[in-house]
Amino acid sequence: xxxxxxxxxxxxxxxxxxxxxxxxxxxxxxxxxxxxxxxxxxxxxxxxxxxxxxxxxxxxxxxxxxxxxxxxxxxxxxxxxxxxxxxxxxxxxxxxxxxxxxxxxxxxxxxxxxxxxxxxxxxxxxxxxxxxxxxxxxxxxxxxxxxxxxxxxxxxxxxxxxxxxxxxxxxxxxxxxxxxxxxxxxxxxxxxxxxxxxxxxxxxxxxxxxxxxxxxxxxxxxxxxxxxxxxxxxxxxxxxxxxxxxxxxxxxxxxxxxxxxxxxxxxxxxxxxxxxxxxxxxxxxxxxxxxxxxxxxxxxxxxxxxxxxxxxxxxxxxxxxxxxxxxxxxxxxxxxxxxxxxxxxxxxxxxxxxxxxxxxxxxxxxxxxxxxxxxxxxxxxxxxxxxxxxxxxxxxxxxxxxxxxxxxxx
Amino acid sequence: xxxxxxxxxxxxxxxxxxxxxxxxxxxxxxxxxxxxxxxxxxxxxxxxxxxxxxxxxxxxxxxxxxxxxxxxxxxxxxxxxxxxxxxxxxxxxxxxxxxxxxxxxxxxxxxxxxxxxxxxxxxxxxxxxxxxxxxxxxxxxxxxxxxxxxxxxxxxxxxxxxxxxxxxxxxxxxxxxxxxxxxxxxxxxxxxxxxxxxxxxxxxxxxxxxxxxxxxxxxxxxxxxxxxxxxxxxxxxxxxxxxxx
Ligand SMILES: Nc1ncnc2c1ncn2[C@@H]1O[C@H](COP(=O)(O)OP(=O)(O)OP(=O)(O)O)[C@@H](O)[C@H]1O
Ligand SMILES: [Mg+2]
Numbered sequence: 001x002x003x004x005x006x007x008x009x010x011x012x013x014x015x016x017x018x019x020x021x022x023x024x025x026x027x028x029x030x031x032x033x034x035x036x037x038x039x040x041x042x043x044x045x046x047x048x049x050x051x052x053x054x055x056x057x058x059x060x061x062x063x064x065x066x067x068x069x070x071x072x073x074x075x076x077x078x079x080x081x082x083x084x085x086x087x088x089x090x091x092x093x094x095x096x097x098x099x100x101x102x103x104x105x106x107x108x109x110x111x112x113x114x115x116x117x118x119x120x121x122x123x124x125x126x127x128x129x130x131x132x133x134x135x136x137x138x139x140x141x142x143x144x145x146x147x148x149x150x151x152x153x154x155x156x157x158x159x160x161x162x163x164x165x166x167x168x169x170x171x172x173x174x175x176x177x178x179x180x181x182x183x184x185x186x187x188x189x190x191x192x193x194x195x196x197x198x199x200x201x202x203x204x205x206x207x208x209x210x211x212x213x214x215x216x217x218x219x220x221x222x223x224x225x226x227x228x229x230x231x232x233x234x235x236x237x238x239x240x241x242x243x244x245x246x247x248x249x250x251x252x253x254x255x256x257x258x259x260x261x262x263x264x265x266x267x268x269x270x271x272x273x274x275x276x277x278x279x280x281x282x283x284x285x286x287x288x289x290x291x292x293x294x295x296x297x298x299x300x301x302x303x304x305x306x307x308x309x310x311x312x313x314x315x316x317x318x319x320x321x322x323x324x325x326x327x328x329x330x331x332x333x334x335x336x337x338x339x340x341x342x343x344x345x346x347x348x349x350x351x352x353x354x355x356x357x358x359x360x361x362x363x364x365x366x367x368x369x370x371x372x373x374x375x376x377x378x379x380x381x382x383x384x385x386x387x388x389x390x391x392x393x394x395x396x397x398x399x400x401x402x403x404x405x406x407x408x409x410x
Numbered sequence: 411x412x413x414x415x416x417x418x419x420x421x422x423x424x425x426x427x428x429x430x431x432x433x434x435x436x437x438x439x440x441x442x443x444x445x446x447x448x449x450x451x452x453x454x455x456x457x458x459x460x461x462x463x464x465x466x467x468x469x470x471x472x473x474x475x476x477x478x479x480x481x482x483x484x485x486x487x488x489x490x491x492x493x494x495x496x497x498x499x500x501x502x503x504x505x506x507x508x509x510x511x512x513x514x515x516x517x518x519x520x521x522x523x524x525x526x527x528x529x530x531x532x533x534x535x536x537x538x539x540x541x542x543x544x545x546x547x548x549x550x551x552x553x554x555x556x557x558x559x560x561x562x563x564x565x566x567x568x569x570x571x572x573x574x575x576x577x578x579x580x581x582x583x584x585x586x587x588x589x590x591x592x593x594x595x596x597x598x599x600x601x602x603x604x605x606x607x608x609x610x611x612x613x614x615x616x617x618x619x620x621x622x623x624x625x626x627x628x629x630x631x632x633x634x635x636x637x638x639x640x641x642x643x644x645x646x647x648x649x650x651x652x653x654x655x
Contacts, residue, residue: 008531009525012513012514012518013513015513017513311509312511312512314509315509315510315511316511316522316526317470317490317494317497318468318470318497318503318509319497319498319503319522319523319526319570319574320494320495320497320498320499320523320526320527320574321494321526322490322491322494322495322526323490323491323494324491325526399490402471403470404465404470404471407470407505407509
């Protein structure tokens with residue numbers, strides 16, 4: 001296999017048949033470029049979707065009240081459901097719930113100011129546990145705590161964007177007082193949120209303080225419950241239990257789809273994960289299809305090569321070439337061309353992917369197209385095997401050439 | 411090897427070509443003995459089976475019936491690998507259309523049989539150069555076949571046939587594609603080769619070429635119709651000469 005003479009023999013035939021060699025090599029390289037781009041894009045898609053999810057935890061349920069659509073036990077259709085602190089307390093006690101928080105959003109109409117700087121940002125009124133839902137990372141100070149809730153302290157945690165908008169010239173926001181709808185709040189912390197800019201253009205204040213300061217009684221907009229370690233099945237059961245409990249409390253039909261909206265991230269995440277699995281399977285099927293097409297292509301060309309070289313093979317046989325040496329000649333040529341071309345295709349594909357990845361605008365659900373080293377290595381190995389497979393049939397055909405027929409003058 | 415032993419020994423050799431439902435019986439019982447060092451020409455009309463016979467002798471084709479012994483080796487149905495070894499060691503081929511490999515230069519073409527004997531590149535190029543020199547073609551070593559004349563190509567083919575030091579040279583119409591002058595030059599070379607003890611069989615249509623050999627075998631209707639030796643060959647030579655005048 002590694003005998004130098006054989007290589008010299010092969011190189012001399014390749015040198016003499018440049019166009020043919022080029023065409024074969026091109027078809028293989030093209031196939032591999034497509035494969036790399038396909039794999040890379042699939043990976044980019046997966047990266048992108050994962051990134052979308054990274055913003056929030058994937059182990060919580062968000063429960064939003066709606067409006068009844070059917071009559072039930074004296075409740076008329078069209079009755080809005082309103083949550084209070086009691087709803088949060090009820091859901092917090094449910095089995096499997098590891099943390100919970102109320103949430104009241106006061107959208108962008110809240111004017112927030114510090115000295116001469118001001119802006120309109122979303123105001124989130126929550127419990128300390130809400131940090132788990134948003135996967136917040138404190139960069140300065142602390143988040144809200146239980147004592148803030150109990151003592152209805154006027155404290156606030158700022159998103160990075162908010163902090164940058166209000167505190168210019170590197171002024172330290174910690175301990176400063178900002179105005180939220182004309183009420184002064186003391187800054188206790190600044191956070192980053194992997195969810196992106198929108199999630200960092202927010203401020204968080206204790207729910208109890210918000211209810212008191214902005215005259216909201218004990219009402220809340222939403223409850224989030226974290227179910228750490230719960231399976232999809234458990235989360236679905238919890239979803240059902242929540243509907244049952246709340247329908248009894250608020251007197252609506254548990255089957256009324258408009259009265260309560262539950263967003264189950266455990267279930268959603270699972271759905272995306274199976275989507276990835278589907279995409280991955282799809283890419284592999286296409287990838288294997290591409291490789292098979294490549295093998296068939298090389299095989300076809302080698303078949304033509306063998307036909308073209310029938311006379312030469314006949315001459316070689318009359319001079320004492322054994323079938324094994326003929327098989328080796330064709331097979332080695334096939335492997336050499338496939339491996340070389342495939343490797344070039346791999347490199348070109350990776351470079352293209354890199355270029356696309358670096359020059360691509362920020363698009364949702366697509367990020368960092370790339371191909372992993374082990375995938376690239378196995379692709380290379382696969383190529384060599386492909387070369388053998390592609391060359392096998394033509395090589396056998398070449399070896400079985402009958403010298404007398406090959407040498408007959410037409 | 412016994413002095414009396416034959417280089418080529420054929421007994422009752424039959425060969426038919428089967429194409430579809432038709433069967434063409436080409437060789438119908440050939441008995442032939444050729445001693446070492448003979449220079450034999452095979453003649454016969456077109457389609458009489460000369461090439462068929464030569465191909466069987468060269469183990470390029472198989473036969474249906476009979477016996478064939480080459481240099482003491484019984485040639486029976488054998489693996490392609492074994493046949494390759496016999497061709498490589500015992501036989502040198504020369505063809506009408508030269509059959510040089512077009513993308514190899516003269517030197518590489520001549521050296522090729524030694525590649526299949528696993529002789530090192532250096533050694534085989536050196537030997538190929540020697541043989542080219544003997545053919546007076548040393549200056550043409552690096553030329554490709556399409557840059558050479560017919561006579562030069564045939565001399566390269568002869569060098570290639572000789573380089574593996576075969577016992578027999580089999581040549582199917584070696585002068586068929588050459589003009590008279592060049593044909594004679596090629597025959598002179600073959601005579602020289604024969605003088606060194608190598609058995610030679612050529613197929614030819616031309617009487618003057620056949621007359622340069624020591625024995626003429628004429629095929630007709632699938633059997634040997636005539637087998638003329640030595641002195642008689644001279645007679646034919648004179649006849650050919652007379653005819654030429
Ligand atoms: N592979 C084959 N299949 C079928 N028939 C064949 C085959 N090879 C040769 N023949 C037939 O066998 C007969 C003998 O052919 P062969 O080539 O031996 O003749 P030849 O004496 O060499 O003729 P020529 O002087 O024209 O070269 C011819 O009729 C030819 O058509
Ligand atoms: Mg013939």
